[in-house]
Amino acid sequence: MGIxxxxxxxxxxxxxxxxxxxxxxxxxxxxxxQKTLDKLVGKEKISLEKSEEIFKRIKAxxxxxxxxxxxxxxxxxxxxxxxxxxxxxKLEDIVSEDCVIGSNTSSISIxxxxxxxxxxxRFIGIHFFNPAPLMPLVEVIPGLLTDKNLPRQIYDLMxxxxxxxxxxxxxxxxxxxxxxxxxYGEALRIVEENIATPEQVDDAVKxxxxxxxxxxxxxxxxxxxxxxxxxxxxxQDYFYDPKYKPSLLQQRMSEAKFLGRKTGxxxxxxxxxxEKPFPEKDEELYETIFQRIISMxxxxxxxAKRLGIASDEDLELAIQKGVNYPKGLLAWGKEIGFDKISxxxxxxxxxxxxxxxxxxxxxxKM
Ligand SMILES: NC(=O)c1ccc[n+]([C@@H]2O[C@H](COP(=O)([O-])OP(=O)(O)OC[C@H]3O[C@@H](n4cnc5c(N)ncnc54)[C@H](O)[C@@H]3O)[C@@H](O)[C@H]2O)c1
Numbered sequence: 001m002g003i004x005x006x007x008x009x010x011x012x013x014x015x016x017x018x019x020x021x022x023x024x025x026x027x028x029x030x031x032x033x034q035k036t037l038d039k040l041v042g043k044e045k046i047s048l049e050k051s052e053e054i055f056k057r058i059k060a061x062x063x064x065x066x067x068x069x070x071x072x073x074x075x076x077x078x079x080x081x082x083x084x085x086x087x088x089x090k091l092e093d094i095v096s097e098d099c100v101i102g103s104n105t106s107s108i109s110i111x112x113x114x115x116x117x118x119x120x121x122r123f124i125g126i127h128f129f130n131p132a133p134l135m136p137l138v139e140v141i142p143g144l145l146t147d148k149n150l151p152r153q154i155y156d157l158m159x160x161x162x163x164x165x166x167x168x169x170x171x172x173x174x175x176x177x178x179x180x181x182x183x184y185g186e187a188l189r190i191v192e193e194n195i196a197t198p199e200q201v202d203d204a205v206k207x208x209x210x211x212x213x214x215x216x217x218x219x220x221x222x223x224x225x226x227x228x229x230x231x232x233x234x235x236q237d238y239f240y241d242p243k244y245k246p247s248l249l250q251q252r253m254s255e256a257k258f259l260g261r262k263t264g265x266x267x268x269x270x271x272x273x274x275e276k277p278f279p280e281k282d283e284e285l286y287e288t289i290f291q292r293i294i295s296m297x298x299x300x301x302x303x304a305k306r307l308g309i310a311s312d313e314d315l316e317l318a319i320q321k322g323v324n325y326p327k328g329l330l331a332w333g334k335e336i337g338f339d340k341i342s343x344x345x346x347x348x349x350x351x352x353x354x355x356x357x358x359x360x361x362x363x364x365k366m
Pocket of ligand 1: 001002019020021022025075076077078079080083087104105106107127128129130
């Protein structure tokens with residue numbers, strides 16, 4: 001992620017200092033960036049001159065102390081709280097008093113990271129989506145100790161960098177990784193209970209919901225282990241709220257190293273010559289699958305609205321620009337009818353007698 005963020009900053013004219021504890025990784029990242037820029041020139045997306053300018057603005061560093069003159073440091077190292085805070089402590093001794101420190105963490109509480117700093121008010125979450133140069137969304141996340149003016153400054157900066165920023169509360173999963181959980185979770189449950197096959201679920205949400213990819217295709221792309229790890233973190237950090245309970249099927253897939261495209265096998269087989277199974281179309285089943293998944297997603301968006309995790313506008317933007325959903329979920333709920341969403345969830349609740357299907361108290365008032 002680091003080199004992608006560096007590319008974004010350098011493209012908008014910033015001088016960037018790139019540091020990785022593993023020098024070989026820095027070298028590899030810089031080489032990859034050169035290849036990316038060459039491709040952009042080849043496709044006439046940028047001029048040769050522009051690509052040289054971008055490349056020159058990124059300086060590979062061998063010491064953390066080379067970051068001493070930076071106004072903003074965006075950390076995108078391994079997702080481990082102790083290692084991250086160790087780096088922040090060293091950084092605070094290196095950078096100026098006014099330097100802002102941001103973290104690209106996907107799942108660690110911003111408040112908990114900032115609390116380890118001498119100057120926690122300078123710390124903020126700046127969460128890019130992968131690949132950072134292509135995905136427009138950036139979640140800007142102030143923690144409880146962040147200076148009140150900082151979110152706006154970072155929001156404006158991200159706009160200058162050509163991104164679509166949204167401001168999110170410091171809650172597990174922030175906006176996107178929280179609201180999108182049922183897209184995977186409900187799909188996994190449908191397959192786990194032999195209600196439908198992965199290809200039927202994917203086909204149902206693509207044909208009835210116009211999603212670009214189905215949940216199983218997307219999990220295979222993201223990496224089943226990565227997706228599982230985000231789900232587990234959100235579940236634990238919400239104090240084991242049954243809504244976010246991870247799936248055993250996903251755990252077994254991870255254990256078997258069926259991790260998706262990267263290992264050649266996930267919910268689908270990516271080995272050479274393997275053919276994707278053709279879904280057995282079933283109108284009634286497809287409608288059930290789609291209503292179940294979309295109702296869970298809309299309920300999650302309504303609950304995020306109720307809790308003020310972001311403004312309505314940012315909730316809608318985040319889901320469209322962070323995970324490419326075809327519509328904002330609040331608008332989608334209005335279109336389907338919130339009473340219908342409520343009825344679907346009520347039926348699921350009665351069938352399963354599980355809190356997983358509890359409705360947001362706001363749903364009935366929408
Ligand atoms: N990959 C994604 O899709 C994605 C999306 C959004 C956010 N993030 C977040 O971005 C961060 C990085 O993710 P990634 O996928 O690029 O990870 P990665 O494992 O590919 O890269 C992490 C890099 O950090 C370096 N590193 C480890 N310890 C270090 C230290 N002490 N000092 C300096 N460098 C150190 C490693 O050498 C490695 O090159 C994580 O916090 C992750 O949660 C990742």
